[in-house]
Amino acid sequence: MTTKPSIQWLTDLTKFAVNRLPAHSDHLYFESMKEATTSDSMALRHDLNGSWKFHYAVNAANRPEKFYELDFQCAGWGDISVPGHIQLQGYGAPQYVNTMYPWDGHNDIRPPEIPIDKNQVGSYVKHFHLPENMKNGKRVHISFQGVESAFYVWVNGEFIGYSEDSFTPAEFDLTPYLVDGENKLAVEVFQRSTGSWLEDQDFWRFSGIFRDVYLYTVPEIHVYDVHVRTKLSPSYDSGTLEADLTFLSPAPSGTKVVAELYDAKGHEVARGNAKASDDEKWTLSIPAEGPKLWSAEHPYLYTLYVQVYNESGSLVEVIPQKVGFRKFELKDKIMYLNGERIVFKGVNRHEFNCRTGRTITKEDMLWDIKTLKQNNINAVRTSHYPNQSYWYELCDEYGVYVIDEMNLETHGSWQKMGAVEPSWNVPGNKPEWQDIVMDRAISMVERDKNHPSILIWSCGNESYAGEVILNVSKYFKSADPSRLVHYEGVFYDREYNDTSDIESRMYAKPADIEEYLTNDPDKPYISCEYMHAMGNSVGGMYKYTDLEQKYPMYQGGFIWDYMDQTLVKKDRYGQEFQAFGGDFGDRPTDYHFCGNGIVYANRVVTPKMQEVKFLYQNLKLDVGQDRVKVRNDNLFIDTSHYHLEYTLYLDGKVFYSGTTEVAVAPQSEGEVQFDWPADVMGAPGEYCVHVAFTLKEDTACAKVKHEVAFGQHIFNESIEDVVTPTSATGNGNMRVVHGDVNIGVHGSDFSILFSKQVGSLISIKYGGKEMIEIPPAPLFWRATTDNDRGFSQGFHSGCWYTASLARKCVGVDVEEESGHVTVAFTYRLSINNDIKVKIAYSVKLDGSITVKSSYHGAAADLPQMPIFAISFKVSADYDQLDWYAMGPEENYSDRSMGARLGTFKNTVKDNLASYIMPQESGNRTGVRRVNLTNMEGQGIKISSVNKPVECNFSPYTAFELENANHHYELPNIHYTVVTIAGKQMGVGGDDSWGAPVHDEHLIKSNEDMEFEFVIQRI
Structure with missing residues (x-):
């Protein structure tokens, strides 16, 4: 760690990770089985979130350059909360732009140059004492889960490292520089860097330490990386759990690794021992007979406990890893999950909170996941960057299919006011951009690879096409053949068509989609973005969902997008309102184009969700006057979890109601006849038969009687029956x-x-x-x-x-x-x-x-x-x-x-x-x-x-x-x-x-x- 830091790294394509530890899986680990089975938080981690001392500078020339030195006094500085954005805590201002780069019109630069005059710098200082379990010479690392967009780290005056990529963890080894007493951690965050050219997403431009920061130590023998895979037989009734284990340092002689697989009820169903393939890499293979399969409809999870014993036979580490047995594959140009054709009923989702921006809480994420499930949304594309690990854990647990998208968008480098003009597109075919882009792909895959909810890796968003992204796709397929690869940008340059396993387009009209599907297509089709839900929108969505049954190779889409990106601000009279681009004096800006959600930014569902929930429902009800035909489009679950409630209305008032049961297998149809009492029909007026499937009991996402699907039939709706003509008689004369x-x-x-x-x-x-x-x-x-x-x-x-x-x-x-x-x-x-x-x-x-x-x-x-x-x-x-x-x-x-x-x-x-x-x-x-x-x-x-x-x-x-x-x-x-x-x-x-x-x-x-x-x- 003797490298001398340089501000020139901000524009050096070869300097995007200095002294950063290799990316690894996001697994937890504990020192005992009791901890592993009862605790969600690691005793071997020490949280550094909270209040930090802070200095803000509008550019590098105004920053306190030596603030990391031990004798530099920062007690008079202000305070800032970590995690959090600098621009939402009283320093500078947020800026919203969509496709154009935020410096457009201010700085005439081309990649990898960055603005010098307006590159905001946040200088952070945190003093801490090591907890007892990290002392006595133990190895101590620091993890930054998300920092935008580039940062330098010092401890006790010594340079530790540098990193770019705002949305995946950056970790460093602090061990040689820590002391028993007070330690000084200094972090210098720059808003603009070479990485900013790769982060031109349609979102607010912030900076700072916006995700968790923590220290962690490791046991005497530590599995640094776990890669779990499940394989299923062609009939899906048996399988194998395989895992690769990588130790932080060579496992000592006599080390033993035992793995036990438990079902969702806590019963052991299989076990096995890992074997060393070399000093640092071990492999594990456990057969599983009759495994219950994971899907969004039935997200069944097993727990694998990897137990590491030292040469004396003492347990030193336990890794609890959730496992979902599932097989996602492309057969005959159609995507299948566990042998069934899948349809994505999805949304694109930014991480967002109207008060804290992209710093969101577990409570925010849990609200989001329940809202998705309550409204029949089964899939999410992480637009356009990897999310916090907890999000994938929720998707695993609650059942949501994920397209995991790497942190790459270079929209403004190739599309100018809607026109395609890739004269200085990055990364394109520029080999000098290969490593910095590939680093982002590797960081995402290595962290997220064990989540069964992730079915597809995405090479990023709206970055045109070229050799660099094609090589990313090849890496995905090599590192993880169990998933498919998505990239929409090949639409603009078919020379790189092999980048994507899926034909993916944005905002293609229904007629355009049908044209593709009726001309001997060679790939299944998804709309990675469709139904631009800006303001009062989502009209005509049925034209897209109608294609699901008509064309097997049409496999759904992802609405743009899930949540409005508006920020709470006060007007001149002190009243709060939802602010959009330009409201913070930010120029250039794309104004209110950030308001595309089917959920408001304050986490209230918009009226548009009513249509989405109906068109995404898996249970289709064709209601008649005295019957209902049910088509169960679920792939794996029947209708036994639901009551079938039916109500007869007369002129809007309940006339008769009842509840029954109906067993319709997945991918099947059934019918229920209504035996109305003889005295029910006959009165003049307008009748409506309303039929709904409702939950029989509470689930993790919804309460009993929550409506999952509905249908209606209206009859006798002539005007004589609908409205009784107003009487022409009255009291007295007119x-x-x-x-x-x-x-x-x-x-x-x-x-x-x-x-x-x-x-x-x-x-x-x-x-x-x-x-x-x-x-x-x-x-x-x-x-x-x-x-x-x-x-x-x-x-x-x-x-x-x-x-x-x-x-x-x-x-x-x-x-x-x-x-x-x-x-x-x-x-x-x-x-x-x-x-x-x-x-x-x-x-x-x-x-x-x-x-x-x-x-x-x-x-x-x-x-x-x-x-x-x-x-x-x-x-x-x-x-x-x-x-x-x-x-x-x-x-x-x-x-x-x-x-x-x-x-x-x-x-x-x-x-x-x-x-x-x-x-x-x-x-x-x-x-x-x-x-x-x-x-x-x-x-x-x-x-x-x-x-x-x-x-x-x-x-x-x-x-x-x-x-x-x-x-x-x-x-x-x-x-x-x-x-x-x-x-x-x-x-x-x-x-x-x-x-x-x-x-x-x-x-x-x-x-x-x-x-x-x-x-x-x-």
């Missing part, structure tokens, strides 16, 4: 007053006014209470979603924004008939003379109002219309909602398969989704009726006529939402904005930078349309 300006319709306990001047209905008073604050008007514009912005909806369809604001009433017609009065307003729109919109209000004796909106635009030549609706405002006192519609979460025409017909309640404020940029949200399709009331239960009911409508209730207008970049920019709430639509376009989701909503979910402006609904008092 009086019509024709004023100079206003037309009044008055009856028993109601008063309704229409204004010829305003050109609309202006007042509804029921029981003396005014319901109309701002008059109804035709609406053709919704607040643009993120996908709308990406498609340039404002450019293509902005005329409808104008039409919603610039209209002219050109006709008022009054028609009086027995039992009702109709007042109709005809509007012309400035955008086109060929369009006519008519809204007719028919008031009946009971004060109810039937509203009919008609659009005549067959002669118009205009772009598609975002929404065809009527909108008005009532007082914000009316904020209680009671729906009979598709729900419970918001839904749209292309994102409604996961919605169910039923009755639901929420409030107007809660109806607005928390997407990080305000936009259209809260819509419901299939609205039969909805009650809008105040806290006393007074208000109005809106009911559909002829066919269901779409409705939205929001504290804000589409235009207020349109013009706000953050929720705190929205005005104080004074109104409830009511929007009733004949149709709203879908939200889309193929991508968020140009993909349109699919045609069948658009509104064609050259077609005549109309819809009808009723307003009545409650």
Whole structure:
């Protein structure tokens, strides 16, 4: 360790690991069987997390260069928490960028150069005393689980080592330099290094010691690395457990290694002795008859106890290693797990917490794993770096398939504003980049190789293609033939097609995928990223999941992505909000492009999850009026763990319910007949048969009665059955007053006014209470979603924004008939003379109002219309909602398969989704009726006529939402904005930078349309 450190290493491609110990498996080890069987924490580790002394410098010139020396006083420095990011603890500022490098526009550099003027430096100091079990000449190592992006280490003034690669452990031997008293550990962390060119992921740019730091010692004989493999017979009913053991130093003569395999109930099922192949490497082979196999559906784990005895026969080390017997393979161009074709129902997942960034806790990870399992998500791609070891342990234990991705992305070096231009792509075919890239691959494989949940190694993300990455793939296959290799970048250069065992593409449209699958493909297909879930999105997802049954070589995909990356910040008035790129003064930035999650950054599930859970469910229920057909798409488990609950609703109310059992084997179908009692059917109205599989008992991830899958069947849904027409009779006579300006319709306990001047209905008073604050008007514009912005909806369809604001009433017609009065307003729109919109209000004796909106635009030549609706405002006192519609979460025409017909309640404020940029949200399709009331239960009911409508209730207008970049920019709430639509376009989701909503979910402006609904008092 006599190497003299140099700041030049930051740009030296050959200096990425100085004195760093070789990567090894992440196994635990103990000094007794009692510890190994009862403890999750190692007594041989000493935690260094907590408060460290800290100095921040904006660049290297301003750092305290000699701070590591023993006589350097840092008592006056500030403090920082480890683990944690520098930029989230009061030093510097975080920066969010996607594809471009964070210095773009500031520094004209090319790899491996780095910015000199803005390379933040964190100087950390930690004083510690060795615990007793690490004294007396024992070997002591230090482990840094994650440091971004390069760091130097000193102990007691002596240089220890240097490392790059932010997301895999870096470990060093401290033994020669430790003292019995106080020790000084000094760590110098640079934000930018050569490694920064390889870490251009779509995420916040932080730096610092952001994962755990600990000391560890080892027993007198120590197994440094364990590589466990399971092999299964062709019939999968017997197998062999094999393991390679590597000792830290040659095992002394007389060393004995015994291995015992225990099942999940703690019963020993097999044992064997390891044999030495040389002084440091030993091998182990144990036969296993009838092993229970590991899968996401049934994540069965054995425990292997490797016991090391010294020459005197004393036990010196015990290694408990979880083992999952499973076989993942490629046969006939299809991926199989344990002999069954697998379909990945996955998400891409960043490690993230809205307060601590990529420093996340075990509690965060446990919440994530349970949320995945509760919502039928069976797979995760670790985008785009290795995660903490605990994540893989959870995936092993709870059952989640993993694509483990190495820490590599060089997006900005080859793609410029979407255009492929690899003139200075790294690593490409540049041999000087081979070692630094390969080091990252080796570090990931060596640490993670024993986790059965990992089925696929990934060579990184969006780094183009070339010899360097091809060589990484060859390494993966050589080091671990039991797994496949994934890399999407070969799509851009087919010369390197052999890099990936799988055809993997990002954001290919369903038609593009089908084109591949129908042209004699040579590899199975997965969408490593699809359904860009930015803001109000995930529309049209069914078009992808439909391919799973149609094409055996289509084997699923991974939604981008799992969680929004927003950070908690306070506005100028001290109120917390979810901040995105640019909110910290960071430039350049990609602004709110970090908000792509199906889970909000505060770990609250978004409305989008409703659709994901339904389309990912493995139990498909085809419900009829008196039966349900069940298709069990699970590979290994039957339906015995679930109750089949069935409920018959009449007009949204429970009419009859029951529970039964059904045994459907995996990959099989079954049917259940419902023997409804004779007196159940016959009443007029709309019936809905709702069938669901629910858990019989608590599991590790969900409580009893948790719904796993559902299906519905609706019948007798003609308008006569759905909505009982409003009675034309009332108490007393109806009086019509024709004023100079206003037309009044008055009856028993109601008063309704229409204004010829305003050109609309202006007042509804029921029981003396005014319901109309701002008059109804035709609406053709919704607040643009993120996908709308990406498609340039404002450019293509902005005329409808104008039409919603610039209209002219050109006709008022009054028609009086027995039992009702109709007042109709005809509007012309400035955008086109060929369009006519008519809204007719028919008031009946009971004060109810039937509203009919008609659009005549067959002669118009205009772009598609975002929404065809009527909108008005009532007082914000009316904020209680009671729906009979598709729900419970918001839904749209292309994102409604996961919605169910039923009755639901929420409030107007809660109806607005928390997407990080305000936009259209809260819509419901299939609205039969909805009650809008105040806290006393007074208000109005809106009911559909002829066919269901779409409705939205929001504290804000589409235009207020349109013009706000953050929720705190929205005005104080004074109104409830009511929007009733004949149709709203879908939200889309193929991508968020140009993909349109699919045609069948658009509104064609050259077609005549109309819809009808009723307003009545409650």
